[in-house]
Amino acid sequence: MNASATVTGMIDIGSNTVRLAVYQVTSEGAYRVIDQGRWSARLSQKLTEDGMLPDETLRELAEVLRHYRNICTMHGASRIRAVATAAIRQAANREQALRRLNRETGLSIELLSGEDEARYGSIAVLRTMSYTDAFLVDIGGGSTEISLLRDRKLVAAVSFPIGCVNTAIRYALNGKPVSPALLERIESETLDMLRREPWIFSKAGLPLIGLGGTVRALAxxxxxxxxxxxxxxxxxxxxxGALDDSLKTLASMTLSKRRKLPGLSKDRADVIVPGLAILRAVLRATASPRIVVCGAGIRDGLFFETCLPKRETPSPDEVLNDSVRNLTALYPAAPEKHLAQVNRLALELYDRLAPGAGLPAASRKWLDAASRLFRIGAVIDYNECADHTFYILLNAHWYGLPHREALLTALIASYRGPNQLLRKLSPYRSILENGDAETASKLGALLQLAAALDRSESQAITSLHIAVEKGKKLLLTADARHALPMETMEVEAIAKDFKKCWGLTPKLTVR
Known part of the structure; x- marks a missing residue:
């Protein structure tokens, strides 16, 4: 571990699952998760008839928390923050339980209100997604939080004491197929509860962002x-329609059949149907056109607030920019000055050539990000840098773009000619749109040309005049601190591929 890095553990004692995330933050402010833990606790299921958490349950929970604390200690954590949610909040012996857990684990456990849960969920969304207006839903084991974002501000939030675990218990589902009539009853009673908050029904058409285990399991x-x-x-x-189809299929199955389904977690198979019934009721109430999965959650919201606080909520563009900065700090494979020069030149080329080229409105944003990330693969191996860049950008956690746009950015950043681009995008055609391959090729060629103009990585070009001659040549006249033999050779080497994309042959002149 980097000696200058700090490590923090975040523990979320949920009603269904107890989760650990261990975060490392470097001296430059870059962060990543370096360890995780997950225990299917089913605390809501273990509450007695009089609402008590039994001794045996608390013993098991204390053992898991000690294990998580030891993991944090092994990583050199300077702080551990543990929070508890609905199951402990609803327990009749919650104060005694918290004192006992503190005594047996050495952890000070914060008891979150439902509104606290919603707030931390909204922080996670606002720091990792670019939506301006949306509903948020987090279906846990013992509660469901619904929030409303307007203009990237949390304007309303509520917590209902229904979740996938306590709903399964209440309706005695017991692993049997769930009839359409019972599903309708669960949804109807959920909708009756939601109607206590009229704002949930007042903003039809906003996307519904889903956090928590139920939505992740469905995804x-x-x-x-x-x-x-x-x-x-x-x-x-x-x-x-996908939610309807999934609920119909899963509800018709026995528990044993659900547990054999590829992609469905075995320890969630008995509670996924009530969770999805609640989700469908929320979807009906909000009249949202789609559900968007947020992979971040309460632990991430806690982390951002504790370790990387911001005075103001980041704008959508700042979410992407912060994420790009985080990636380049985690994987410093190229000099910052070189990346900045390539970024500047790429955007200058774009601003001169893009008007009239039929490129999508968001394409400048994709090129901007790609030109700062195109060398990231060199952290693995320089010789296969493009392929490694593509792999990292498809698999690393970075935020601010939907899947299709993140894929296009990865294609632009790893561009090495139209044939290689077509090979890379082939497995992903189902999420691309008509014209995306041409767009990625055009932007990739611009980035390749910008990189060629600083091949010596000396930032010699101080200004660049860009002109198109009779629709055939792209004349690049550079003011430079010294001669540019490497840049001139590199521009000549890529001229043929550039012409295929833009119909122009680039020529560099130094004055």
Whole structure:
């Protein structure tokens, strides 16, 4: 571990699952998760008839928390923050339970209110997603939080004492198939509860961002059953009809059959149906056109507030920029000055050539990010830098772009000619749109040309005049601190591929 890095552990004692995330923050402010833990606790299920958490449950929980504390200690954590949610909040012996857990584990455990849960969830969303207006839903084991974002501010939040575990207990589902009539009853009673908060019904058409285990479990199941090619769960979209189809299929099965389904976690198979019934009721109430999965959650919200606080909520562009900065700090494979020079030149080329080229409105943003990330693969191996860059950008956690746009950015950043681009995008055609390959080629060629103009990595070009001659040549006249033999050779080497994309042959002149 970097000696100048700090490590913090975040523990979320949920009603269904107890989770650990260990975060490392470097002296430059770059962060990543370096360890995780997950225990299916089912605390809501273990509450007695009089609402008590039994001794045996608390003993098991204390043992898990000691294990998590030891993991944090092994990593050199300077701080551990542990929070408890609905199951302990609803327990009749919650004060005694918290004191006992503190005594037996040495951890000071914060008891979150439902509003606290919603707030930390909203922090996670606002720091990792670019949505301006949206509903948020977090379906846990013992509670469901619903929030409303307007203009990237949390304007309303509520917690309901229903979750996937206590709903399964209440309706005595017991692993049997769930009839359409019982599903309708669960949804109807959930909707009756939601109607206590009229604002939930007042903003029809906003996307519904889903946090928590129920939504993640649905997304993993949909990705696997639909052979979805993009690896990241964060940002995955679920259409209204997909929820209906999944709920109908899963509800008709016995528990043993659900546990055999590819993509569906075995320890969630008995509570996924009530969780999805609650989710469908929320979807009906908000009249949202789609569910968008947020891979971040309460632990991430706690981390951002504790370790990387911001005075103001980041704008959508800042979410992407912060994420790009984080990646380049974690994987410093090229000099910062070189990346800044290539970024500047790429955007100058774009601003001169893009008007009239039929490029999408967001394409400048993709080129901006790609030109700061195009060398990231060299942290693995310089010789295969482009392929490693593509792999990292498809698999690392970075935020601010939907899946299709993140894929296009990865294609631009790793561009090495149209044939290689077509090979890379082939497995992902199902999430691309018509014209995306041409767009990625055009932007990739601009980035390749910008990189050629600083091949010596000396930032010699102080200004660049860009002109098109009779629609055939791209004349690049550079003011430079010294001669540019390497840059001139590199521009000549890529001229043929550039012409295929833009119909122009680039020529560099130094004055």
């Amino acid at each position: 993993k199941y949909r990705k696997r059953s639909g052979h979805y090619p993009f690896s990241n769960l964060h940002g995955f979209e679920i259409k209204d």
